[in-house]
Amino acid sequence: MTSHFAIEARGLSKHFGDLKAVSGLDLDVPRGEIYGFLGPNGSGKSTTIRMLCGLLTPTEGTATVLDTVVPGDARRLKPKIGYMTQKFSLFGDMTVTENLQFIAEIYSYDRSGRTARISELLEKYDLIAQARQLAGTMSGGQKQRLALACSVLHHPELLLLDEPTSAVDPQSRRDFWANLFRLAEAGTTIMVSTHYMDEAERCHRLAILDRGVKVADGTPRELQSSTGMHIIEVTADDPYHAQEALDHGKHIASVTQLGVRLRVLISETVSDPLAVVENLLGSHGVKADVHQTAASLEDVFVAVTMPPEERAA
Amino acid sequence: MKSHSRLLAITKKEVRQLRRDRLTFGMIVGIPVIQMLLFGFAINMDVRNLRTAVADQANTHLSREFITKLRETQVVDIVEYVDTPSELNERLRIGAVSVGVVIPADFDRRVIDPARPAIHLLVDGSDPTIANIAIQLRNMPIAFDTGARQTRVNNIEVRPNYNPERRTPVNVIPGLMGIILTLTMMMFTAVAIVRERERGNLELLINTPVSSAELMIGKVIPYIVIGMIQLALILFVGDALFQVPMRGSVVDLYLASGAFIAANLALGLVISTVARTQFQAMQMTFFVLMPSILLSGFVFPFDGMPRFAQYLGEILPVTHFIRLTRGIMLRDAALAELYPELIALGIFTVIAMTMAALRFTKRLD
Numbered sequence: 001m002t003s004h005f006a007i008e009a010r011g012l013s014k015h016f017g018d019l020k021a022v023s024g025l026d027l028d029v030p031r032g033e034i035y036g037f038l039g040p041n042g043s044g045k046s047t048t049i050r051m052l053c054g055l056l057t058p059t060e061g062t063a064t065v066l067d068t069v070v071p072g073d074a075r076r077l078k079p080k081i082g083y084m085t086q087k088f089s090l091f092g093d094m095t096v097t098e099n100l101q102f103i104a105e106i107y108s109y110d111r112s113g114r115t116a117r118i119s120e121l122l123e124k125y126d127l128i129a130q131a132r133q134l135a136g137t138m139s140g141g142q143k144q145r146l147a148l149a150c151s152v153l154h155h156p157e158l159l160l161l162d163e164p165t166s167a168v169d170p171q172s173r174r175d176f177w178a179n180l181f182r183l184a185e186a187g188t189t190i191m192v193s194t195h196y197m198d199e200a201e202r203c204h205r206l207a208i209l210d211r212g213v214k215v216a217d218g219t220p221r222e223l224q225s226s227t228g229m230h231i232i233e234v235t236a237d238d239p240y241h242a243q244e245a246l247d248h249g250k251h252i253a254s255v256t257q258l259g260v261r262l263r264v265l266i267s268e269t270v271s272d273p274l275a276v277v278e279n280l281l282g283s284h285g286v287k288a289d290v291h292q293t294a295a296s297l298e299d300v301f302v303a304v305t306m307p308p309e310e311r312a313a
Numbered sequence: 314m315k316s317h318s319r320l321l322a323i324t325k326k327e328v329r330q331l332r333r334d335r336l337t338f339g340m341i342v343g344i345p346v347i348q349m350l351l352f353g354f355a356i357n358m359d360v361r362n363l364r365t366a367v368a369d370q371a372n373t374h375l376s377r378e379f380i381t382k383l384r385e386t387q388v389v390d391i392v393e394y395v396d397t398p399s400e401l402n403e404r405l406r407i408g409a410v411s412v413g414v415v416i417p418a419d420f421d422r423r424v425i426d427p428a429r430p431a432i433h434l435l436v437d438g439s440d441p442t443i444a445n446i447a448i449q450l451r452n453m454p455i456a457f458d459t460g461a462r463q464t465r466v467n468n469i470e471v472r473p474n475y476n477p478e479r480r481t482p483v484n485v486i487p488g489l490m491g492i493i494l495t496l497t498m499m500m501f502t503a504v505a506i507v508r509e510r511e512r513g514n515l516e517l518l519i520n521t522p523v524s525s526a527e528l529m530i531g532k533v534i535p536y537i538v539i540g541m542i543q544l545a546l547i548l549f550v551g552d553a554l555f556q557v558p559m560r561g562s563v564v565d566l567y568l569a570s571g572a573f574i575a576a577n578l579a580l581g582l583v584i585s586t587v588a589r590t591q592f593q594a595m596q597m598t599f600f601v602l603m604p605s606i607l608l609s610g611f612v613f614p615f616d617g618m619p620r621f622a623q624y625l626g627e628i629l630p631v632t633h634f635i636r637l638t639r640g641i642m643l644r645d646a647a648l649a650e651l652y653p654e655l656i657a658l659g660i661f662t663v664i665a666m667t668m669a670a671l672r673f674t675k676r677l678d
Contacts, residue, residue, distance in 0.1 A: 053520055078522045089517035091326070093333045098326075105322030106521045150517075 003067055006031045006158050006189035007052060011061035014047050021047040022212045025061070029191060029205075031157075034184050036203030037193035038301065044212040045193035046086060049162050052191070053083050066158055079107065082151035086162040088143045092136025096127050096146055099135055100153065107154040117153065125149040125179070141172030148179060152188070159183065161192040165199065177202055197298045208304055215304040224295045227265075227303040229253060230273040231295050234262040234281070236288035245284035251276050253310055254302055265303055319523050323531025327505070331535060337501070345493050345543045349550050352489050353482045365389040365412040366404045368397060371420035379416065379432070389414075401435055411437045482555035487638035488611040490547050491573065491631040494540055495605050496598070498574055501536050502581030503594040511590060525673050533578045540574040541567070561641035565648035569637040572658040576630040579665035586672035605631040633657045 007029035014022045022044040029035045037045045050056040052065055054074025063070050068077040090099045100118045109117060122128050125145040130138055135146060144164060151159060161180075165173045177199070184190055184204075192203070200206050200220070207217040216223055236242035239260050246255050246264060251273075253265040266273040277290050295303075331337060365383075369376050384391055389412055395401055401413035413435035417423060423431040506529075509515045518528060544567070551557035559566075580601065588594040606612060608626035615626060626632045633654040640646035640654075648655070 055516070055519065075522070075524075078520065081520075083517070083520040085513060085516050087513045087516075089513040091330065091514060092512070093330050094326070098329065102322060102326050103521070105325075106319055106518075106523050108318060108522070 003064070004031065005029055007035075007063065007065050007191065009052070009061065009063040012048065012051060012058050012063055013060040014044075014051055014056060015059045020212050022051070025212075025214050027063075027207065027214075027217075029189060031189050032184065032187050033204040034180060034190045034192065034202070036200045036206030037191065037209060038195065038197075038200040038206055038297075039193075039209035040195055040305075042211075043209040045209055046162050047212075048209070049083075049160050049191065049193060053077070053081055053160055079154065080157050082154070082156035082159045084147050084151045084159070084161045084164050086166065088147060088167075090135050090143075090147060090150060093134060095132050095134055096122070096138075097131045099146065099150060103150045103153050109154055121149040121153060126175075140167045141169060141175075144168050144172065144176065145179075148176070152183065157187075157189060159188055159190045161190065163193050163195070165194065165196065173199070197296070197301065201297050208301060210305040216300065220297055223300045224297065227295045227300050228268050229265045229295065229299065229303045230268060230270065231293050231299050232264040232266060232273055232277050232290060233293045234264055234277060234288050234290050235260060236262065236281075236286060238286065241284065242281060242286045242288050245281050245286050246277065249276070249280040252280070254306060256298075256302065263299060265299060320527045320531045323523065323528060324534045327532050327535045341497065341539050341543065342546065344497055345546050346550060348493055349486065349489060349547060349554075352485055353551075353555050362390040363388060363412050364410045365391045365414060366393045366395055366401055366410040367391055367414045367416070368395050368401050369416045370397075370418040371416050373421055375424065376416045376420050379420075380414075383414065398433070398435070405435055405437055408437075411440070482551070483557055483643065484639075485611075486547070486551045486555060486557045487642045488609070488635045490544065490551075490570075490638055491609065491634040492602075492606055492611060493547060494543065494570070494574060494634075495577055495631050496602055497543060498536060498540050498577035499581040499584065499601060500595065500598045501539070502533055502578050503584035503588060503598060504591050505532055505536075506582070506585035507588050507591050507594045510585075525670065529582055529669070529673065533582070536578060536581075537571075537574055540570070540577075544570050557642065559642055560645035561647070566638065566641050568648055569634065569641065569651075569655065572655055572662070573630055573634040573637070576658050576662045576665065579662045579669060580630070582669035583665050583672070586669055601629075605629050608632070610635055627657070628661075630658055630661050 005028050007027055009025055009027040012022060012025040012027070013020070025044075025048060027048075037048065039045050047056065051058050052063055052070060054071040054077060057071050065077055066080050068074075068080075070077060091102070094102065097118065100121060101114070104114050104118065122131055125148060127142065127145055127149065130142055130146075135143065138146070144167070148161075148164070151161075165176055168176070173196075180190055180192070181202075192199070194200055203220065205217070205219050206223070208215050208223075218226070234242055234246070237260070239257055239262055242262055243255055243257055246252050246262070251266050251270050253267055255265075256263045264277055266276060270276060274290055274292060281288050281290070367380060369380065380391065383389055392410060393404070395404065398413075398415045401410075401415060404410045405413055415433035415435065417431075417433070420431060423429045506515075509518070548559065548563075548566075552559065581598075584594055584597045584601075588597055604625060608618065608622055609615075609629055609632040610626065611631070615623065615632070618626065637648075637651055637654050640651050641648065
């Protein structure tokens with residue numbers, strides 16, 4: 001029986017001694033989608049991905065990946081998944097082609113189609129010029145393309161990517177995402193962890209993790225419309241003083257400076273948020289343009305990761 | 314069939330990486346050759362030319378004759394003459410000489426009196442080899458062509474079988490073979506696997522369909538070949554430079570070496586499952602190497618060691634291998650006659666392999 005979901009996890013937890021890296025995680029990742037995993041460093045993203053591919057045994061809970069229970073049946077799962085580690089894990093002392101050949105052999109890729117598949121990947125991932133270069137001597141972006149090429153060589157149904165873009169420049173990131181969309185269109189389910197908001201925004205669906213707990217999930221749009229916060233944008237000539245005026249004011253949940261603008265989060269339970277901000281600014285003699293706006297993913301992130309007492313401030 | 318090709322893929326990759334790693338490649342040839350040159354030429358256990366000082370308080374015709382005979386043995390090299398025994402002690406203490414000979418003033422009378430020692434030997438006991446040799450000097454016959462009665466000394470003639478000329482390299486090189494293979498086999502395997510862990514390659518590999526057994530065996534195969542190459546190299550250098558005999562069968566020696574290499578690779582695998590860094594792997598290799606040199610019978614005679622040390626020595630694969638190599642190369646023993654050593658190596662390999670397989674899982678936790 002084939003599930004509609006590529007990944008289903010219930011109450012997945014991993015404790016390292018006293019450290020609860022992941023607690024009680026429920027996940028439903030539909031097939032053929034790009035599913036984002038957003039969270040700061042140490043929020044449990046890598047641990048979760050490692051549990052899902054059977055590298056770590058969950059302390060509690062269960063996970064079914066491509067209709068296979070992990071870590072129990074991880075062996076059966078391996079040929080169907082591709083995994084790109086956070087750190088470059090290919091062989092630096094072998095050339096690009098040699099690395100691809102090795103991966104093809106390890107996955108017992110059909111011998112007659114091997115050479116054609118490798119040339120196809122070299123072309124698709126723009127590595128033709130580097131084909132004979134030692135992998136260890138390439139740039140961050142080239143290494144990342146090689147790692148992606150290796151992880152998709154055997155046509156996996158599910159691709160798990162652990163912070164794939166943390167070591168590359170913005171142009172490489174854009175190209176990388178173009179590749180991911182192409183793979184998703186061809187039917188591959190992709191789970192990608194990141195701490196970049198702009199990347200999270202490109203995902204079909206995402207989960208936000210904070211200290212090992214899933215604090216929100218849904219499509220980016222759903223998340224943006226359900227923050228439970230008013231978003232007020234304040235444009236001031238003197239943002240520093242404006243921030244001082246607002247920082248510890250009544251009802252203000254958070255203030256974030258973006259250039260000359262401030263984004264102010266106020267709980268939805270407050271009926272007239274604009275008046276709250278204007279009064280606070282006025283009482284400190286700060287002149288500013290104040291208007292309400294729609295939530296960005298960054299606002300969502302700030303809202304869902306803040307402690308409850310600040311939320312209700 | 315599929316598994317077969319995955320194993321081959323790992324081996325192929327390992328060889329490819331090894332070829333590019335000049336340092337390791339150099340060590341494969343360099344370690345055996347350099348160690349053989351060092352040990353073969355430098356270790357000399359038949360002691361000659363011990364620096365000696367003499368205090369001849371008699372200074373008679375007889376005492377001078379005795380000194381001449383002493384010099385003729387070539388065991389001692391008389392470098393100075395002093396007046397009193399206390400001066401001899403002084404020379405010994407500062408290390409200027411290793412042996413002091415005191416000839417008492419009444420030497421002539423003592424020679425014919427069996428109840429009293431004619432000569433006093435002062436020996437630097439801080440070096441065990443020198444002490445042993447000097448004790449043998451005690452048995453030197455003191456025969457004089459004077460009218461005095463012949464002194465009868467029962468000196469035992471020792472005929473060293475298998476190494477009649479008492480050349481040290483003949484004894485050292487079969488043992489050194491074991492030490493070199495222990496060092497290189499254990500270190501190369503342990504480091505090769507730990508390096509992949511350190512570089513993150515292992516996280517990629519364990520996410521592929523490759524199994525633990527394929528991974529381990531595939532990585533180890535090239536090192537078995539390297540071990541055999543090193544063995545050939547040692548035999549060649551041993552024969553060419555030190556004329557170490559090869560009295561038994563070469564096939565037997567290679568079979569014995571195969572068992573020994575397997576034991577060391579298994580131990581290397583165990584180390585690789587414990588060590589987190591290459592540096593730790595090296596340290597653990599040396600932790601095994603030191604007792605392998607000292608407790609295996611390579612340096613000190615096994616029978617002379619305390620019981621406890623002998624038990625420890627029996628655990629080490631190299632102890633059994635040295636018995637095999639000395640047996641095959643020097644005594645022309647057949648492998649079948651030395652079967653207890655082979656069984657010991659087999660048991661060691663099985664235990665170590667089981668430990669490694671149990672510890673090495675395809676998981677990170």
